[in-house]
Amino acid sequence: MNSPGTEARHLDGVRILDLFAGPGGLDVAAHFLGYKSIGIEWDRNACETRYAAGLPTIHADVSVMREIRFDEIPKSVDVLAGGPPCQSFSVAGNGAGRRALDEVETFVHRLVGGEDEARIDEELCDLSLTDPRTALVLEPLRWLIKAIETEGRDPYKVIVLEQVPAVLPLWEVYAKVLRSGEGRLNGVKYEADCWELKTEQFGVPQTRTRAVLVARLPELGVVEPLEATHLPFDLHRGKRKAAQADTLPTDSAVPGANHRWISMAEALDAASTLKDSPVDVSRFRTEGKTGFFVVSNYGSGGDPKKRGRRMSSEPAFTVTGKISRNKVYKSFQEYEAGRSDRFTIPESGVLQTFPHNFPWSGNDQAQQVGNAVPPRLGMHVLGRALRGTAPSDEELGDANTWPNVPRVTTDELRRLGCGDRSQCPPDSHKITGSRRQPAP
Template identity: 45%
Template sequence: MPDLFAGPGGIDLAARQLGIHLTGIERDANAVATRRAAGLPTIHGNVRLHDSRQTSIEDVITAGPPCQTFSIGGTGKGRAVLDLLVATVKTAGADSHVTIPESLDDRTALVLEPLRWILEAAQDRRPYRAVVLEQVPAVLPIWQAYAEVLETLGYNAACGVLHSEEYGVPQTRRRAVLVARLDGPVALPAPTHRRYERGVPQSAGDPSLLSWVSMADALPERGPFTVVSNYGTGGDPKNRGRRASTVPAFTVTGKISRFRLLDPDGHELPRFTHAEAGVLQGFPADYPWSGRDISQQIGNAAPVQLATALLRAATA
């Protein structure tokens, strides 16, 4: 079962825990090194150049296409052409073929690759039983267009924007997701944890849900600290956000190594290790991060707990 743009293995690790067998396709040699160190089945290659018909009969397809042209901190090229991308998805659904507009840059166009795989599988009469897709919130209109196409192919589909801390991830990270299945109804996974709201105590909220997970909960050996983010608030990069260890982390990105940590007296502490940054993405503390650009690998990964919830919703 293919996991496209598999990164270091967030979705694959969740799948392994659920007994679902995925083979990740990943272009970046560093992420491939981590995956192989973790024992995850991996094809080192470019999804765009990979022939989907070379794969065996599959059951589930998952994908988290690169987000750099869609994210707030990225180039903005993807956000600028959302209408074109939505129109391309709908045309592909009608034609059963994805034609990439020449005006799209290569990285932005990768968001269309999962649809190519889905359509080719349907044409070959070996459709995937389930589909799981995740990306930054700006991509939601594209996933909504995907859902329309999937429904014409006989799928039930659901999409929306989820808050990662509502699934036990110790950070506030919003993701646009799609889940679809052929063999029954489907819905977005129900939250298992409360949503983080600034100033609201961890013990407050719906008693039927678990408390959100703080950085202190995830990294108890650290003791109390304050994170000074590399992000600016209010659009001002000089106004760095701060969070105490008693709340979830800021969204983990490839720049997490720039987060400053301060003790209660304001003294500098060692910055997050790779293992600690991985824990904030839901990976085990002993995950075998390998290769170079490990901070970027971690920032690109899908949070494991959120991936688990999505896979359960699509396959249970």
């Protein structure tokens, strides 16, 4: 990080530190709630998206930042947030993290208990041989301990963590430890709780389940569970044949406090009507109505014919980094003829509840979209964690459009985040073949 004047301007008033920040799902949520954040992200492509979006970022490894660059984090930061890489814990991954979950839990107690960190690091290295991402789920705890043990730093007032549902038992261990204040927590206790949250119940037009932990210092009050705003989608509804997909029934909103989940068609239609929107669903319209069905990239037992299907009048499947491989058909006739379409990056982002004009940049944009926290879910979680309330309708409405970011701001943030690249992750700026990186 360099240019003190520029750095001060961009980092002034930063409250939230987003570990494993990705393209900015939590940071986008924080922005629309009126909070300023800074993210740490090792993937150069995600950093390019963040720079283009005007999000303060440090291009670095989270562990390296904690170990030797901790003083670069603004002292105004009082909220620790993050979603450690989840692939090793995910059902879609090889399951190394799930098999090691019990062992990972023991490291929580050992870290807090004050065991020699060099020995712990050595054992974590052995644990990570199968999948190096597994041990990263311990980083938020290590950052908390670092803040408590560093002179001139205050303990974080709020902690927000999210992961795949398989990590919920580990979050429960985290919560118990945070409530205790034992060992290296030096008597610092938190009110803490964790839950499984279904994204469609918070207005996200996809089915996705996340394990979320929220912890707050006692003076901020008890952590209350989040209140769902929408009804759950019935994943076990009767199986529909592809031939039925062009009927596209429309449901009305459920009266009362809870509304029906939001469908793909509703989300994409709404985004397409916004000014200068890159979302154009006219290719899916028949007689003025948007209609299509999606065939998932994931097969069942390797048989493509058994792959899941969702109609446009339903929420999307979980948006993953392979969303661009899902096939979209306007009608059964096109399905029979093998004429498929794909979701564009802006459309995929909208299904994640990113603003329609969010400036996706760099390479591997589908992976960036799939790795992100849905900002709308993030607004509900951060709203509850930081101020004890859900986001207002006005805040949610504003979250549909991202503000224009001048090129000079993007360039300044890239210099702040990458500098001369000497402290960026090794080989992250390497140019290979046609995959040329943006100029510094």
